[in-house]
Amino acid sequence: MAGVLIFSENQGLALELLTAANSLNSTAVSACVINNDEQAQALASAGVKVYIVKNNDLVMADVGAIAGAVKQVADKVGADTVLLASNRRGKELAGRLAQAMNAGCLTDVTALSIEGDKILCQRNALGGATVATQHIDADKKVIAIRPRTFESAASAGAGSVEEAAVEVKKAGVAVLEFKSRAGDTVDIEAAEVLVAVGQGLNSQDDLPAVEELAKKLGGEVACSKPVATDKKWLSEERIIGLSGKKCKPQLAVLLGISGQVQFTVGIRDAKTIVAVNSDENASINQMADYIITADLHDVVAEMNKKLG
Numbered sequence: 001m002a003g004v005l006i007f008s009e010n011q012g013l014a015l016e017l018l019t020a021a022n023s024l025n026s027t028a029v030s031a032c033v034i035n036n037d038e039q040a041q042a043l044a045s046a047g048v049k050v051y052i053v054k055n056n057d058l059v060m061a062d063v064g065a066i067a068g069a070v071k072q073v074a075d076k077v078g079a080d081t082v083l084l085a086s087n088r089r090g091k092e093l094a095g096r097l098a099q100a101m102n103a104g105c106l107t108d109v110t111a112l113s114i115e116g117d118k119i120l121c122q123r124n125a126l127g128g129a130t131v132a133t134q135h136i137d138a139d140k141k142v143i144a145i146r147p148r149t150f151e152s153a154a155s156a157g158a159g160s161v162e163e164a165a166v167e168v169k170k171a172g173v174a175v176l177e178f179k180s181r182a183g184d185t186v187d188i189e190a191a192e193v194l195v196a197v198g199q200g201l202n203s204q205d206d207l208p209a210v211e212e213l214a215k216k217l218g219g220e221v222a223c224s225k226p227v228a229t230d231k232k233w234l235s236e237e238r239i240i241g242l243s244g245k246k247c248k249p250q251l252a253v254l255l256g257i258s259g260q261v262q263f264t265v266g267i268r269d270a271k272t273i274v275a276v277n278s279d280e281n282a283s284i285n286q287m288a289d290y291i292i293t294a295d296l297h298d299v300v301a302e303m304n305k306k307l308g
């Protein structure tokens with residue numbers, strides 16, 4: 001395999017991509033960084049050769065221009081494979097970069113492995129009911145990997161930072177103002193512990209006890225889709241699943257959730273799953289490490305009492 005180049009505007013995700021790139025048996029892994037000295041240093045400390053583009057005409061919001069810059073760096077370092085983060089911006093960039101590089105493209109990749117000269121990519125398919133293993137036949141490849149698929153690369157030293165000149169047209173997009181997102185700013189994808197509620201919860205008045213439990217466990221409250229979209233008891237930021245967030249907590253306590261595939265696809269990578277459901281045949285039990293067949297309200301009250 002020729003070179004592998006990684007790029008994400010997010011430092012944490014770039015460090016995850018470095019771990020992914022290092023798993024591909026390529027001898028030539030390098031990183032592209034745009035207008036971010038701190039990220040360049042962090043990646044260099046993790047042992048990779050960093051090419052930093054410093055150009056005030058490049059703004060992250062102008063994804064087309066960013067794609068042009070990353071392509072030029074990929075050409076410069078002879079990379080035939082570019083790894084991106086499969087977050088919102090990364091997915092848009094993936095399509096534009098693949099077009100610019102004349103490359104094949106896969107997004108939302110959840111695992112990578114090598115078979116001969118192929119990079120095998122796993123992705124959810126059929127609405128999350130199954131996992132498909134796919135590879136790109138084209139010589140050039142753009143692969144966007146879901147956040148938290150890989151651990152962050154640890155400090156390894158011996159990296160370096162070199163400036164890379166690229167030609168960019170004046171940005172077609174001007175950023176006039178940054179505003180913090182209004183409403184619920186919870187990041188359930190980053191939480192180590194999630195206490196998720198489903199339609200088994202009797203009423204919105206029962207939420208404080210669930211919030212208390214989440215707090216005692218050092219986690220966040222999440223929910224199934226109908227709890228947010230139909231009942232409007234919690235914000236849509238807290239939905240787990242196909243149309244919500246894909247989470248990978250250490251512990252997931254699932255309260256009154258039946259376990260339909262559109263939900264489970266968002267939580268199946270949790271390390272430990274505790275399912276609380278009054279129905280002993282609930283599908284969620286099939287993926288649980290611990291099953292509690294009981295009324296969730298009793299279980300939440302008992303756990304809150306025990307945790308003090």
Ligand SMILES: Cc1cc2nc3c(=O)[nH]c(=O)nc-3n(C[C@H](O)[C@H](O)[C@H](O)COP(=O)(O)OP(=O)(O)OC[C@H]3O[C@@H](n4cnc5c(N)ncnc54)[C@H](O)[C@@H]3O)c2cc1C
Nearest residue numbers: 198199200224225241242243244256257258262263278296
């Ligand atoms: C295109 C599409 C996308 C979708 N995306 C998502 C998504 O991203 N996320 C998502 O969650 N859903 C999604 N859905 C909806 C999904 O199919 C299910 O309808 C939803 O997940 C069900 O939510 P639930 O488990 O909370 O409710 P239910 O299926 O109604 O289950 C409630 C559960 O609570 C149990 N229960 C009832 N009372 C109690 C009690 N007192 N104590 C303990 N247990 C109790 C019941 O036994 C039952 O198992 C999507 C659907 C479609 C078609």
